[in-house]
Amino acid sequence: MSKKETVYVSAGRKPQWTRGLVNPPVERASTVVFDSVEQMKHAVANKSKQVLYYGRRGTTTNFAFCDAMAEIEGGAGCYVYPSGTAAITTAMLAFLKSGDHVLMVDNAYEPTRAFCQNVLKGFNIDVTYYDPLIGAGIEALIQENTKIVFLESPGSLTMEVQDVPAIAEVAHKHNCVVMLDNTWGAGVNFKPFDYGVDVSVQAATKYIVGHSDVMLGTATANEKHWPVLREKSYTLGMCASPDDLYLAMRGIRTLGVRLQQHQESALKIARWLESREEVETILHPAFSSCPGHEMFTRDFTGSNGLFSFVLSKGNQAGITAMLDGMSHFKMGYSWGGFESLILAVNSVQSMRTVTTWPYEHALIRLHVGLENVDDLIADLSAGFDRLNAAL
Numbered sequence: 493m494s495k496k497e498t499v500y501v502s503a504g505r506k507p508q509w510t511r512g513l514v515n516p517p518v519e520r521a522s523t524v525v526f527d528s529v530e531q532m533k534h535a536v537a538n539k540s541k542q543v544l545y546y547g548r549r550g551t552t553t554n555f556a557f558c559d560a561m562a563e564i565e566g567g568a569g570c571y572v573y574p575s576g577t578a579a580i581t582t583a584m585l586a587f588l589k590s591g592d593h594v595l596m597v598d599n600a601y602e603p604t605r606a607f608c609q610n611v612l613k614g615f616n617i618d619v620t621y622y623d624p625l626i627g628a629g630i631e632a633l634i635q636e637n638t639k640i641v642f643l644e645s646p647g648s649l650t651m652e653v654q655d656v657p658a659i660a661e662v663a664h665k666h667n668c669v670v671m672l673d674n675t676w677g678a679g680v681n682f683k684p685f686d687y688g689v690d691v692s693v694q695a696a697t698k699y700i701v702g703h704s705d706v707m708l709g710t711a712t713a714n715e716k717h718w719p720v721l722r723e724k725s726y727t728l729g730m731c732a733s734p735d736d737l738y739l740a741m742r743g744i745r746t747l748g749v750r751l752q753q754h755q756e757s758a759l760k761i762a763r764w765l766e767s768r769e770e771v772e773t774i775l776h777p778a779f780s781s782c783p784g785h786e787m788f789t790r791d792f793t794g795s796n797g798l799f800s801f802v803l804s805k806g807n808q809a810g811i812t813a814m815l816d817g818m819s820h821f822k823m824g825y826s827w828g829g830f831e832s833l834i835l836a837v838n839s840v841q842s843m844r845t846v847t848t849w850p851y852e853h854a855l856i857r858l859h860v861g862l863e864n865v866d867d868l869i870a871d872l873s874a875g876f877d878r879l880n881a882a883l
């Protein structure tokens with residue numbers, strides 16, 4: 493089997509998709525036309541097997557990208573969606589019916605929680621939130637009608653790393669589908685199917701695309717769950733533009749080197765932050781101060797550019813002064829692109845149901861981009877000067 497760097501270069505480039513080119517071309521189509529009844533019958537019979545049938549089932553651009561993602565994540569098949577959020581909501585709907593129950597991790601991405609609250613509840617699907625650090629203790633929360641155990645590891649903003657295999661083992665004992673938001677792991681640093689995950693979802697918008705110019709989601713499933721995921725996603729009308737898939741595939745080619753650099757720069761910045769008196773704690777999975785750090789050490793092969801820290805001081809005026817003057821760390825809600833981003837959160841507790849946020853001051857989330865790391869440290873250092881001056 494090829495090493496991971498080789499996989500990012502070669503994944504999805506089967507001769508039937510590339511037809512002699514290095515990159516599988518952008519193949520745009522709604523309609524596929526057939527010259528004979530026989531050809532049409534063949535397409536109908538093989539429509540779920542990467543045979544041209546109708547635009548929504550995909551063209552060769554889609555087939556190449558989905559092959560690449562399935563290979564990177566290690567699943568039986570991958571489906572694409574117009575955003576990461578669409579991937580999460582559709583993958584959940586694919587396995588749920590009225591009367592079911594979902595166990596949702598308390599630090600899930602906010603729109604995932606909103607979907608549970610605003611959509612699933614209206615379909616008579618109950619949701620219970622659980623502590624990300626619950627491990628095998630999740631068994632006590634599983635009900636007769638629990639259908640999905642949803643994980644996100646590390647979790648949004650607060651970065652707790654979950655014991656995925658312990659949760660998956662218990663969930664499978666009760667016939668639940670184990671679904672993971674694997675956007676942080678990107679299929680690179682965490683291999684979901686080796687740890688008992690059934691369906692791995694990614695906001696490909698982040699590191700897969702890597703250039704902050706495409707919205708895209710993926711869901712990759714193991715052999716058992718792939719047919720249901722694929723057919724229900726198709727029935728719900730999900731597909732993605734071949735132009736976007738082409739750009740995402742271009743992103744995959746540099747995934748290895750980009751993540752390596754994001755990781756290196758973020759670790760350097762996190763170590764520098766550790767020495768600053770303005771910082772209360774570092775929430776980076778590779779640091780022992782991050783809850784679930786031992787699971788990171790056990791299950792992940794590396795990290796990336798996204799982590800958080802908690803300020804030891806600061807009021808709104810101080811934080812505003814710090815953020816307003818940043819040169820490289822711009823404020824923005826996404827991450828995973830080549831550029832650095834910064835986000836301040838004052839209200840972590842308001843986004844949690846069953847866990848208690850123990851810190852007094854704001855959480856700052858950084859996405860460390862590909863700029864020179866010393867420029868980034870200077871930017872943060874000047875930010876702390878503005879924070880201190882405003883207090």
Ligand SMILES: Cc1ncc(COP(=O)(O)O)c(C=O)c1O
Pocket residue numbers: 575576577578601648673675676694695696697707708709825826827
């Ligand atoms: C962990 C995580 N999952 C899912 C998403 C949703 O992705 P998208 O913005 O493509 O809908 C995001 C976006 O920020 C995210 O951070």
